Structure formats: structure tokens, C-alpha cells
Amino acid sequence: MKSLVIERTDLEKLFSTLVGRGYRLIGPTLREAAIVYGEIKTVNDLPIGWTDGQAAGQYRLQRRGDAALFGYNLGPHSWKKENLPPSLRLFSAERRDQSFVIIEEPADELPMAFIGARSCELHAISIQDRVLMQGPFVDPTYARRRNQTLVIAVNCGQAGGTCFCVSMKSGPQATQGFDIALTEVLDGHRHYFLTEVGTTRGAEILNDVPHRAARDVEKAAAQRIVDRTAATMGRKLYTGGLKEFLYSAYENPHWDDVAARCLSCANCTMVCPTCFCTTVEDVTDLSGAHAERWQKWDSCFTADFSYIHGGSVRSSTKSRYRQWLTHKLATWMDQFSTPGCVGCGRCITWCPTGIDITQEVVSLRERQPGRKEQSDGEP
Amino acid sequence: METIPEKPFGQEPMSTDPRHFRAYRMKRRWQETHDTFTIELAAMDGSEPVNFAPGQFNMLYVFGQGEVPISISGDPRQPSALTHTVRAVGSATKSLRRLKAGEGLGVRGPYGSPWPLEGARGNDVVVVAGGIGLAPLRPALYELLHRRADYGQIVLLYGTRSPTDILYRKELARWRARFDLETLITVDRATDGWHGHVGVVSTLISKASFTPANTTALICGPEIMIRFTALALEKRGVTPENIYVSLERNMKCAVGFCGHCQFGPLFVCRDGPVFSYPRVKGLLAVREV
Amino acid sequence: MENLERILAEHPFLAGMEPSHLEILVGCASNVRFEIGQLIFRQGEDADVCYLLRRGRVSVEVFSPNRGPVVIQTVGEGDVLGWSWLTPPYYWHFDARALDPTLAIALDGKCLRRKCDEDHGLGYVLLKRVATIIEQRLQATRLQLLDVYGNHS
Numbered sequence: 070m071k072s073l074v075i076e077r078t079d080l081e082k083l084f085s086t087l088v089g090r091g092y093r094l095i096g097p098t099l100r101e102a103a104i105v106y107g108e109i110k111t112v113n114d115l116p117i118g119w120t121d122g123q124a125a126g127q128y129r130l131q132r133r134g135d136a137a138l139f140g141y142n143l144g145p146h147s148w149k150k151e152n153l154p155p156s157l158r159l160f161s162a163e164r165r166d167q168s169f170v171i172i173e174e175p176a177d178e179l180p181m182a183f184i185g186a187r188s189c190e191l192h193a194i195s196i197q198d199r200v201l202m203q204g205p206f207v208d209p210t211y212a213r214r215r216n217q218t219l220v221i222a223v224n225c226g227q228a229g230g231t232c233f234c235v236s237m238k239s240g241p242q243a244t245q246g247f248d249i250a251l252t253e254v255l256d257g258h259r260h261y262f263l264t265e266v267g268t269t270r271g272a273e274i275l276n277d278v279p280h281r282a283a284r285d286v287e288k289a290a291a292q293r294i295v296d297r298t299a300a301t302m303g304r305k306l307y308t309g310g311l312k313e314f315l316y317s318a319y320e321n322p323h324w325d326d327v328a329a330r331c332l333s334c335a336n337c338t339m340v341c342p343t344c345f346c347t348t349v350e351d352v353t354d355l356s357g358a359h360a361e362r363w364q365k366w367d368s369c370f371t372a373d374f375s376y377i378h379g380g381s382v383r384s385s386t387k388s389r390y391r392q393w394l395t396h397k398l399a400t401w402m403d404q405f406s407t408p409g410c411v412g413c414g415r416c417i418t419w420c421p422t423g424i425d426i427t428q429e430v431v432s433l434r435e436r437q438p439g440r441k442e443q444s445d446g447e448p
Numbered sequence: 449m450e451t452i453p454e455k456p457f458g459q460e461p462m463s464t465d466p467r468h469f470r471a472y473r474m475k476r477r478w479q480e481t482h483d484t485f486t487i488e489l490a491a492m493d494g495s496e497p498v499n500f501a502p503g504q505f506n507m508l509y510v511f512g513q514g515e516v517p518i519s520i521s522g523d524p525r526q527p528s529a530l531t532h533t534v535r536a537v538g539s540a541t542k543s544l545r546r547l548k549a550g551e552g553l554g555v556r557g558p559y560g561s562p563w564p565l566e567g568a569r570g571n572d573v574v575v576v577a578g579g580i581g582l583a584p585l586r587p588a589l590y591e592l593l594h595r596r597a598d599y600g601q602i603v604l605l606y607g608t609r610s611p612t613d614i615l616y617r618k619e620l621a622r623w624r625a626r627f628d629l630e631t632l633i634t635v636d637r638a639t640d641g642w643h644g645h646v647g648v649v650s651t652l653i654s655k656a657s658f659t660p661a662n663t664t665a666l667i668c669g670p671e672i673m674i675r676f677t678a679l680a681l682e683k684r685g686v687t688p689e690n691i692y693v694s695l696e697r698n699m700k701c702a703v704g705f706c707g708h709c710q711f712g713p714l715f716v717c718r719d720g721p722v723f724s725y726p727r728v729k730g731l732l733a734v735r736e737v
Numbered sequence: 738m739e740n741l742e743r744i745l746a747e748h749p750f751l752a753g754m755e756p757s758h759l760e761i762l763v764g765c766a767s768n769v770r771f772e773i774g775q776l777i778f779r780q781g782e783d784a785d786v787c788y789l790l791r792r793g794r795v796s797v798e799v800f801s802p803n804r805g806p807v808v809i810q811t812v813g814e815g816d817v818l819g820w821s822w823l824t825p826p827y828y829w830h831f832d833a834r835a836l837d838p839t840l841a842i843a844l845d846g847k848c849l850r851r852k853c854d855e856d857h858g859l860g861y862v863l864l865k866r867v868a869t870i871i872e873q874r875l876q877a878t879r880l881q882l883l884d885v886y887g888n889h890s
Contacts, residue, residue, distance in 0.1 A: 162511060168492065168552025169511045171469060205718075206703035209465050319734045346707030349700050353512035360512030367706070374708060375698050378537045379888075382697065388736030396710065403713035483888070537888065579886035609886035636881050638796075638808035643836060646796065646808045648880040651873075655813065670885040676876070 072283035072291075075251070077260035079279040080138070081112045083221075083249075086277040087182045092219060095151055096184030097141070102130055104144040106151070109184065116141060123230040123303070123414065126423030136260070139185055139253050142229030143413055147342035148183055148190055149197060152214050155366045159349070162360040169360070174210075180217035186247065187225055188240030189232075189411040193342030194220075195246050199405045200345050219270065222247035224291070225298045231414030233304040233427055239411040241298040249275065252291035263291035304414060306427040308398075314434065315399035319391070323436045327429055328387035330422045335368035337416035337424075338393065343401075343409045346374070369393050394426060469509055469554030470498070472530065474547045480533060480615045484580060485545055486521065489530040492552060497527035501562030502587035503694060503722045507702050508532065509554030513543035517699045517717070519584035520558060524591055530555070533583035533615065559702045561722045563588040564692055565595075568664035571690070572600040574656065576677050578607050578649050578669020582615050584694055584721075585668050589623075596628055603630045603656040607649025607673070610635050611642045630656055649673060650680040660685030668694040675732055678725050691725035712737055741766055745842060748789045749815045750866060758859045765848035771795075771835035777818070778829045784821035785846040790814055793839025797831050810877070811836065817870050822846025 075083065087094060088110065096109045097116055104116045121141045122129040133140045161172040186194075198215060201208040222243040225232075234240030243250040248271030251262040263283055266272045283291075338344040348367035353360045367374060370389045375382035383389050401409030410426070417425045434440070471492035479485045491497065500506075505519040516538070522531025536545045547553060565588060573592055577585045592602055604623065608614050614633065624631045632652045634645035645652065649669070663686050667677050674693050681691055697709035697716040709716035712731040714723070731737050742763045745751055751759065769788070771777055777788070777795060788795075794813040798806045809831065812818055818841070821829050827846065853860030 164511065167548075167550050168471065168473065171554070201705060204704060206705070207465065208705055319737065345705070347700070348706065348708070349515065351512055351514040357512065362515075367700075367708070369707065369710075377696055377698055378535075383736045385736060392710070392737075395712075400710070400713035404715070607886075609884065613886065634811075636884065636886070640805065642808070645794075645811045645813075647810045648877050650880065651810075651877050654815070672880070672883055672885045676880055 071266070072288050073264040073266070073275070073280045074283045074287055075262045075264050075278060075280045077138075077262070080262065083274070083278045084109075084111055084184075086274055087219070089277075090274070091179055092182035093179040094182050094184055095148075097139070097144070099130070103128065104130070104141050106144070106146040106148065106183075112138065115139070115185075120227075121229065123418045124423075125231065125417050125425045126420055128418050135255050137226070137253060137255055139223045139251075140226060142225060142227065142232060143187065143190075143415060145340050145415065145419055147340065147413075147415070148186060148194055149342055149345075151181055151183070151218070152194065152197065153201065153208075153211055153345060153347070153366075157210065157364045159362045159364050162362075164358045164360075176213060177217075180219065181214070182219040182221060184221050185223045186220050186243075187223060187413075188243040189234040189237070189413045190342055191220065191222060191243055191246035192237075192239035192411045193413070196343045196405065196407055196409060196411070197345055199407065219274070220247045220249075220267075222250040222267075224250060224252040224295050226253055226294050228298045228301045228303055229414055229418075230303040231417040231425075232302050233306050233412035233414060235299050235302050235412070236304075236306040236308060236427075237408065237410055237412035242295045247271070252294060254287065254290050254294065256290055261287070263287055304412075304417070304425070304427045306410075306412065306430060308408070311430070312399040312402050314437070315395050318433055318437055319395075321433050321437055323429070323433045324387045324391050326432070327390050327424060328385065330424055331370075331386050331390050332421060333370045333386045333389060334421060335370040336419045336421065338368040338370060339366065340415040340419045341397075342413060342415070343397075343411065344368070348373075369396070390424075394429065397426070398430070469556050470495075472553055472555045474549050474551050474553065475529075476549055477545070477547070481613050483537070484533060484535045484613075484615060486531060486533045487544065487547075488522075489532070489553070489555065490528070491530075497530070498558065499527050500524055500558035500587075502565060502591050503562040503584055504558035504560045505584070505702075505721065506530075506532065506555050506557035506559070507699075508540075508544060509556075510540060510543040510547065511552070511554075514540040515554075515700075516540035516544070517559075517702060519694075519721075521583040521586045522590075524587050525594060533580065533586075535580045557702065559717060561720055563666050563694075563722055564664065564724075565591055568690075569598045570600070570662075572602070572658040572663040574603045574605065574653075574658055574663055574665040574681070574686070576605045576649060576653075576665060576667045576669070576681075578673040578677075579609065579613065580615070581667075581669030581673075581694070582606055585666060586616065586619075588666060593626075593629065600662065601630065601658045602628065603658055604632070605649055605652040605656060606631070606633045607652070607669070608633075608635055610637045611639050611644075632656060648676070650677050653677070653680045653684055661687070663687075663690060665691045666694075667691065671695065671732070678729070688726050688729065689724060692722055693725055693728065694721045695723060695728065696721065741768065741842070744768075744791065745789075748791065748842065750789050750817050750870070754862065758856075758862060761852050761856065761859055762844065762849075765845045765852065766842050767845075769841050769843045771839040771841070773835060773838060775835045777833040777835060777839075779832050780829055782829050784819060784827045784829045786819060787822050787844040787846060787849060788818040788833075789842040789844065790816050790818055791840040791842065793835060793837035793841075795839055796834050796836050798834060799831055806832070806834070810874070817867070820867055820871065822849065823864075823867060 094109050099116045115138045120133045162169045202212040225241040247267040250265040346367045350363045372381045397409040472489040475488045475490045477487045509515040518532040521533040536542045638646045699709045700706040702717045704715045704718040796808045797810045798808045
């Protein structure tokens, strides 16, 4: 892959080119004391000079000592809110005589361009692609959005306190799923983006943006940044034999311990970039002549989620946490040939009680009945 | 455990778009028991009927009231009379009960895995149904009887709570009169005038005539009943690989998108509802899985 | 007598039993027949028989003054009816009534107890078989208690 360089001063041209081509830009921006993904217009909408300090149950915006545009890691949002909206009307229906007619939803007006997607997030998107558009059935809204959306990835210049993408082999360097990938380099007085092109669509866009071939020293500088990020992960998760282990751990005593801390609040599932569960709500207006069906994000932590006539299949918090973690790290692999976790660490950061999936796995391994000392767990 | 979805037996789903309903109208509805009714639906536009395989289900949408998965309970050779048997226990099923003849509803499907009738050829077939569990097994019985010569002994063991909960009474009477089908019915609680068996359905297993080593068993009913029945069949000598069970979980989408029906690594809507017993035996033993 | 031994040997309850044991049991056995509706035994009466049912059906029931007969279970061909002959004070705990014309082998309870006391080998074999039946009935009863088809919402 040929590496290019875009100067910081020319980045605005990338944004304006995308806008000029009819893209709606979705990218990081400061809102409600967090860096979230929202509609942006210019480089100035980015969280310039801000970063995010993260730990289990903690997220704090902090000033950086420089003017980095992408000098943070991940906020509570992920791109799934664009690909698979939290609330989406699937159709409307109108009563006609004894029956009704379905009114299809109009297609989205403008294609989106995601600005600043991280490698773990690209992996999360490809995982959701497997669920929603690569099986025997295709979610049409999801597929349309995915096919239209342009992705500008950014390689992480630092590791967050709850990151473990290296363990999940999903980062920090973007290797797939982008049209253009940037590595932000702040080198003394210089500020530029080492740029990789992932698709012909990406290459075509760059025709309108000033750039030049990267020098070896620039490539090396960018690589050092990514290497440093990889070496300073906030967390790690030993995945060896994890699927088989979790299949054998349904009765592990540690689930009770997690359940004592888990509030069943569903935060982890809301911030998770791969969690795809939804429910539907059917509503009518007061006249009863107009009905709508809405799809909404749902969570395996709610009581309703597993309800069948008579009661919930998973009535205890323990069983819900077990379902979630086992799904992420074990059953997902049998369902979709990939784990359902990309190591983004959001579930750790946004858990109000600081439950840490990486630590829970360690504890589960330690407390597995019949465990042979030193032969299991982390080598 | 390999869970790559297989193409459903029978015919391909109508559309890969899970939101695509076909418009149907209520043709007629009759009460089976105090809480269970059967509906027959007809395509609004008189279009070609959609084929289904015994054991599959449809999603039925009632205007503004919601959608509910209901197994198809009619004859697979007469798909134009789309038949579902419904127990009115929730808001969506109760709104189905309120639909009048001629009123419209949305149908999508058929979804899910069928009973392995092809693979059972040459074997004895033992059908064990509990309560409303007879509904998804009735299409299998129709098909078994259509192709009667392809199978050895065919046995239907049916258990309900009480005599008034027995579904398809006229049909059962006809089946009981057949010499090529052994039909045994039992109730948990006898009431006045009941002269049949009393006791749980698994007690019928020892009374039926079949050769365990060459038997395919199909079970549907409450999950507790399924577990006990499978154990009793194993005890009698039926090979676990030849036992099939139909499971129930919460379903919203029927196509593996919504996540609700997960049962360990399995999606009940897509990988099931009919599973070979060894595939789910371990999971059935785990609480709240 | 030879005929009775053959019938005994063919009954599922005694299938595979050693000939020497069967020979002893024949000494306690007789053929019996019940008409439709006939009471075979009544709660509280002396339990002195173990019935091996050969044909027909029998309901095990209890009578309630306001509900009439409440049927707990039905047993039939190949089943065993009654084990109260095995444990003191040897009283029946339920009523048994023939639902069909019913044929059975009646094994005399006192005779069985005596033979088992004399030959512990026979006693052990017989008790194992009775235990299997009790286990099955208990499991079925527990399942019945669960009311699995009920509306539990």
C-alpha cells in the first residue's frame, strides 16, 4: 500500500471535498462533557487539543498539551448508532377497509462519511456486517447504509486506559474496512497525516485533496506511534482456549460475584460496538387508523429480553451477565466465526460499578472448579 | 458446535428482507379449547400459496398490535389453507383472537428448521406431544400419513393437562380408528367422564409398540416435558441422535437479527426450532442459559 | 401350573427372571379377572396381593365426598398394580378399579413375603424390580405435580 502525506493545513480540503460530494460527515465532537460522534462540518468541529482519561467506571475529558485533532481514544458512542440506529421506524401502516396497507420508509437522503473510525471500530463494523448482511437474511436499512458510507479511519496515537485491542487482534493499526486511513503525526513544529488508501473510492476522493508521497522518515514516525500504542494497552485479555473454557464455565462460582456488582443497567450493551440486539414496538395513534413499527436497541440485561409466556428465561442478573460475556467471547465464535469483542474497553469505562470484562475472565479462570494450578489461565 | 445455518427444508423464504409481509385475511377461526383456537388464513391477492415444511413457523402481524411467532399446524400438502393454532396468552395472541373473518393481517415466513421426516424414512416414528405442542407436530403427522408406506410403526403419544385441553378432537378420533397409527392420549388430571389414560405423557412410552433401535422420535411441548420425555425415550433404547425436539424462546425477528432467541450458541429462530437432541442436551441442563 | 409359569415369565415385570425364582413365584400365583367398574381393592383394606396386569386397564383413585372418584393414574397391560403388600402394616392406600375387562396374575402378598424371607436372593431381585416401578411412578407423580401445561403467568 502506497503511503501518502496530507498536511494538517490541507485536512480541511478533505472535509470540504466530502461535503462537496454529498456526504454527511459524522465524526468526533465535544458534547455533554464527552467526545461523541455527531454531525460535523469542518475540522474545527473536532475535539482539538482534548483527550479522554479512562479507567474502569471512569471517563474524564482532559486538555492535551498540543493541538491534536484525534488525540483521544473512544467515547460512549460507536458507529453502530449510525449503521443500526437506536430507534428506527421500520414501516407505517394505514387501515383500509377491513385490512391495512404498509407504507415503506423512504431511503436515507445523504450518504454518510465516518470521520475518525478506529481500527477496533472497523472490526466491530465488520462483525455487525456478518450478523446483519452476510447471513441468509439481509437487514435492508443496515445494508444500504453500510454500502453507501465512506470511512476515514484514524490509527490510534495512544492507548486508552481500558483498551485491549491488541489482545483481540483488532488494532491499533487499521488494516481493513476503510476508504482512507490516517495516522496523525505531531512532530515538533510539524503536524501531518500519514495517509493510506484502502479503496478506489478513497483514492478518487484524494484526487481533490493536496497530498504527496510519504518519505521514509515520515512512514517510520507514523509506525513508531502505532507501535507505541500497541505496547501501552491499558488492559489485556488472554484468549487462549477461551471459548472452550467459557463453555465449561456455566456453573463457575464467580458469576455470583459479578452478579453482586452488576446493576443490570445495560450500559455495557449500549456502548458496545458489536452488540446488535433489538426489539420492536408496535404503536397506533388514538384513532387506531395509523400504526407504526419501531425497531429499538435492546439488551440481554433486561427482564423482558428473554420473556416467554410465564416468565423470563434469564430472571437472575447472574444469568444475564453470563449470557452477555459468554456470547461476546464464546458463542459468538460459533455463530459468526469471530469473537463479539474487539477490545475497545467501552463496557469497562461505562460500567457504573467498574466491572471489567478482562478481569472477570481472569477471575473465572482462577475460580473454575477442578482447575489445575498453573496449567490454565494466563501462561 | 458448528452453527452455520442450513437452508430450510422445503422452500426458500419469500424474501431475505425480514420486514416483508404478505397480506392475508382471516378466513375462519374456531375454538379448540377454552384458551386455544385455530385460524385459517388466505392470501389477500389470491396468489400462489407458500409451501412450508412440517415444524416451521410464521410471524403473524396484527395491525398495530404486534407480531408473534406461531407454528404452522395445517397440512403441508394443502398450503393454501394456511393454518395456525394459537393459545391466547399474550396481547398479540389475544388480538389474533379478536380478528374477524375477512380482516387482514401480515404474514412472513415460513421460518425455521423442520422435523426430519426425510431422514426418518424406514424407521418407526414416535411423535410425543404435550399440550399446544401438538400444533407444530400435526403437519408432521399429516405428512407421515401421506407417505405411510415409507415408515414402520407410527405412534402418537399426546398428553394434556385435562380432557378439556385436548386439541383436534375429531382428528384424533379419526386417527385412533386407524390401524396403521397407534394413538395414545393421557391427561395429568382426569375429570368426570374421562375413561382414558391418566398420568404424564412419558408414562405412555412403555405402552407403545415400536422398535427403539430403529425409531425416530419427535417431541414438542413444555420444556420440562421435553426433557423428561427425551430421558424416557433414551431409557427405552431410542438413539439420542434420532430424537428431535422443538424449543421455544422469545423471538422478535425470526431471522437471527434481534438476538432474543439465543440458546447458547444457537438461534432458536434460525438454527431451530427443531433441533437434534444431542445438539441441545447439554444446554437444556443449564439453568437460565 | 405350567401355563401359569409361562404367563409369569412373559410378564414384563418378571422378564429375564431366573427359572428357579420363577418356580418359587408360581407357588404364590393365581389367575384373576375383573369386570368393568369392579373395585379391585379399597383404601384401608389389607394389602395382600400384587397384581401383574395382563390385559385391560385399572385406575388408581381416591374417593372424595364432594368430587367423587379422583383418578391419580391409570395402569394397564404389562404394569404392576399395588406394592402395599411389601411394607407393614400392609394396607392399601388407594382404591383400584377396573376400567376395562381386566386379566391379571395375582401374587399372594403373604406368600411373597414368606418366600422372600426364606430366600434373600429372590427377595433382593424382586425388591430391585419393585424399586424400579416405584421410581418410575414417583417420577411421573412429580412431573404431574409440576402441572407443566398450566397457565403460570
